Amino acid sequence: MLADALGQWTELTVVPDERLYPALRRHELHPGDVMDLASLRRVAAETGGWTAVTGEIIVTGARLHVSARAYDLVTRRQVARTTFEGRATDDVRRAYDQIATVLLRAAGLEQASADLGTATTRSLDAYRSYLRGVAHLNRAEYRQARDALLDAVRIDSAFAQAYGKLAEVSLLAFSVLDPDNPAYGYAERAAALSNRLPPRAASHVRALRSLLNADFTAARTELAGLVAQDSNDVDALEELAGLEFLDPLLVATPTGERRRGSLNAATRLSRRVLDLDPTRHGAYQGLVVIYSLAAGQPPGAVAGYRRELPRPVRSSVRAWCSCDFELGLGGQPPGRGSDSALALQFAGPDLMLVPLLRDSLELVRVDSLSALPADSLAASRARARAAARAWARRWLVAGPAEAEAHRMTARVLELDGSYEASLRELDIADSLGVEAEAEAVAARRMILLGKLGRLDDARRIADSLWGAHYFGGELFATVPAMTEAYAWATNLFAAAGDFERVRAGLAAFSARLAVRLEPAQAYAATVAVLSGSESGPGAPVVLPDRLRLAVREALRAELARYPGDPLLSTWLRTLSAALPNR
Incomplete structure (x- = not known):
């Protein structure tokens, strides 16, 4: 809450929880413990946050006591102190407004006053639902995240951050493959309300709307700006990883055309996200998906387009998700009425590019694949399967009760031909409640039973x-x-x-x-x-x-x-x- 209250001021940079808590863990510090200033200085050197705020929240009977102190970690001098007294039933955001106002004035903004309700929502219930949704999102629990965030916007229909996260959930759950999915409306609503948000949060919202609408150039501009300002912005790095996976535009280079979106960059950024915040389990999904694609999981290729895609996304979703390849439409002309905008929206990609894992991920034109020796192709696929397995195992260790971890592991085992093991993992995922929406569990079970020769059951x-x-x-x-x-x-x-x-x-x-x-x-x-x-x-x-x-x-x-x-x-x-x- 304090970060939200302070984040609207461009004169201040607030270290977000996504960076702070992993840094604390790396220095063997734990939220709630008493921390010495020497240890916090090491955290400051890593995060760039040179003013530390600490304090207590104490409830005694019907009374609430909140105290906060701010220290300059270079000089170890206390620069601000404040307390809040109230009833235990009071809206705790009043305390955070008071603390934030004192901190703003200690930073030299003498006339400033914080208003957490304006920056986020004036409903405490909506804010609680939002925080619950974000926690589910970080664990790749997309359905539960969406339900919590829908509660937040039902309570407060002007809650911009909640609308932005709703759109993000739909993107990660692949429910945006449905051109009529309400995610597009969530993104537009968040953008319309973005003037209520701190500048960086507003930039995140604009980037997400652009990504949903296949405007990859605009999304890249926003995200590159966020990362340039703060190279440890976990949200921006995670979104940029997704953009690198999805961006199909072809750019000219001295050696020929290449796809602007880089699978190597996507994997590097996803690993960076996990280094900064190990609780971001959605990053595991991106790694497993990319290496599974290189291992031959359908569609087994990514898109390449020589032109910006038509708007709106509802007619170009297939392009960024590379979904037309199974039809063999890559490089084909649009067909009937090809001069019309509608025909262009349904045209296949200009190039089909097959990812291969050698020393790094490489993209090979599909029409050049037949020139590769069969044993070289098989070795590449085997390396990619091994990488997908390794990341799936790490995800299971980090989130053993997460349905998506088991569902994705089932897909990797299926690639290996381990159909019985895949079926067991799928059953575990089903028992936990599958969160992704692009495929029904029953449909995958049907396929696995068919591959096992159990055709009647299938x-x-x-x-x-x-x-x-x-x-x-x-x-x-x-x-x-x-x-x-x-x-x-x-x-x-x-x-x-x-x-x-x-x-x-x-x-x-x-x-x-x-x-x-x-x-x-x-x-x-x-x-x-x-x-x-x-x-x-x-x-x-x-x-x-x-x-x-x-x-x-x-x-x-x-x-x-x-x-x-x-x-x-x-x-x-x-x-x-x-x-x-x-």
Whole structure:
């Protein structure tokens, strides 16, 4: 609270909790303990905060006593002292306003007075909900964070910081893949209220809004400015790590084009975040995701665009999340009506770039990948799997009760081919309550059961997902994990002879692609993706031969009864070519 009350003054720099508490731990100091000034001077040298404020909050019966003292850590001289007396039921922010005002005047701002309510919210209940939400966010507990922050803005609809954190939660939970997600409104609301915030907090809000709206250049400008002012700003470093992962714009260099967003920078920044604040477990997620991508996890590639993306983000989300690769659309022209802004918004990326882990992460054009020796590619993928495993293990040690840590570990184990172990981790995640929103646990369980050969069990889950209307909408043609689930369900239905669902699934997927492609292209892409017939880094679906053979026989029987279906006929030809002597 004291940091919020003082943070609106540009003449002062306040060391945030995210930097202070990790620094205290590194010097074996603990909040609540009596700390000598010599030890605090070492903390000051690390954090740059040369005035230390310490004090006590004492409740005796119905009375509240708050005292605070400020020391210059260079001279060890006390520069300010104040006390607050009140009822135990009083709003404690009055005490912090009084303390902050004394500190401001001791710093030479004689006419200044602090107003914590103006800088944040005048509702103590809203502020408590906000603090609870931030604590959940730091542990990657996105659903719980969102619920707490929604409580905060319900209580105070002008609470700018809470709106900003709501947008951030949605970004990290990948719920912003839904173009109608309210996160975009949260970000706009936070920006509209940002004049109420301290300058650095307002800059954070603007950066987040730009990042959500795929305005990577504006986001980079804001975040670079924040880091230039304070290289230990954990919030800015964490957001910059996300920007480096997402930014798909291609820039010219003397050696050719390169992607402006750097995966190496993203991993370096994420490690820096964990060094500064080990409680920021969301940084583990970024590391596991990047190394899993380099290990071949779908989509297995990142986007490269030679142009700034059209606005608004609701029509360009796929670009920054690199979600069009599973459709093999990289480098393709927009298709019908290609001169229109709408067509440009649906165009695929100009380049598909595959990350490989050698001495560092390198991006290789997908059309150059075939020139690499197979053993070199396999070694690169193995190194990336090992790195993903190592970071997943660290996350489990740091947060053994965090569902996201177990869910991401399940994905890493699946990459290793350890399907039983992956299923066990997924079950643990499910029991704890999964927080990410891009994929249902049941859908991943269906896939794992299918990979284990338990096709009947997998089909029962597919039945329940279909009954719950899980399949459908734009995301199933753009988000790799959802496309994979869609393909598995379609194949499981086909193997069981349920062609009513198969035809509905194929038609819906093809219709979605026809927004961007000519009908013949949409048919071909639908069959290539959903049949698991594509190969290479951009193919999200790998189906076992046992299932594909069962599907081929079911297709033959269905086409014998009802010949002439173009999608089923194309699918059968594709399978016959892929499995010639089986």
